[in-house]
Amino acid sequence: MSEKRGISPLLLLPPVIFAGLAALFFIGMTRDDPDALPSMLVGKPAPALVLSDLGGAAPFTAETLRDGQVKLVNFWASWCAPCREEHPDLKALAEAGVPIYGINYKDDPVKARRFLDELGDPFAAIGADPSGRTAIEWGVYGVPETFVLDGNGTVLLRHPGPLTPEIVEATIRPAMESAAQ
Numbered sequence: 001m002s003e004k005r006g007i008s009p010l011l012l013l014p015p016v017i018f019a020g021l022a023a024l025f026f027i028g029m030t031r032d033d034p035d036a037l038p039s040m041l042v043g044k045p046a047p048a049l050v051l052s053d054l055g056g057a058a059p060f061t062a063e064t065l066r067d068g069q070v071k072l073v074n075f076w077a078s079w080c081a082p083c084r085e086e087h088p089d090l091k092a093l094a095e096a097g098v099p100i101y102g103i104n105y106k107d108d109p110v111k112a113r114r115f116l117d118e119l120g121d122p123f124a125a126i127g128a129d130p131s132g133r134t135a136i137e138w139g140v141y142g143v144p145e146t147f148v149l150d151g152n153g154t155v156l157l158r159h160p161g162p163l164t165p166e167i168v169e170a171t172i173r174p175a176m177e178s179a180a181q
Contacts, residue, residue: 040139041155046073046147047137051127054104055113059127064101066153070179071099072172073147075129075140077107078115083144086162087119093168094122098176102126105135105143148172150179 041047051059065071074090076083094100102123104112109128116123129135138147141160148157157175159167 041147042158044155046149046153046155047134049103049127050131050134050137051103051129054109054126054128057126060101060125062153064125065149066151068151069099070151070176071101071124071149072176073101073103073138073149074123075103075105075135075138075143075145077105077143078111079107080105080143082162084115084119086144086164087122089163089165089168090122091120092165093172094124099124103134104128105140106130106132146172148175148179 046062046065049060049062049065053059065073072093090100100123102125104126106129112128127134138145139158144162146159146163147155148159150156156179157171159171163172
């Protein structure tokens with residue numbers, strides 16, 4: 001007597017797992033920007049600021065971010081090599097009249113001031129975030145990160161990583177121009 005046996009369900013498990021992983025990989029590869037990190041802030045008011053002074057100047061406040069002007073908020077640190085790379089682009093934006101508010105992230109204040117003295121200070125105002133609490137509230141993954149805010153203090157765009165002339169022209173300026181209309 002021969003007994004008919006079906007295919008064991010365990011034999012089907014590897015191909016099913018492979019097909020599922022292949023589908024996830026395909027979906028991931030077809031996203032608009034696979035390097036984009038999501039931001040829950042876009043379209044919402046900028047979070048609270050808990051900043052201390054950096055070199056004697058009073059830090060800016062949340063009210064400053066709602067002054068009616070389109071602006072940038074840039075998280076940076078003196079120990080951050082990409083921050084040094086993007087600094088000329090921040091200076092160029094500031095020289096073109098773009099208000100940039102700097103938040104110095106988990107940095108030694110003396111080293112942060114030295115960084116600005118050496119490379120120039122592009123910031124309309126600056127504050128320090130020594131504990132990283134403000135960065136957490138803003139959803140910062142790492143420095144540098146730049147946010148475009150409208151005049152009401154609403155976050156319109158988050159750009160993780162250093163700015164480059166290409167990013168400024170393709171992403172930052174269009175977001176600012178759209179906000180100004």
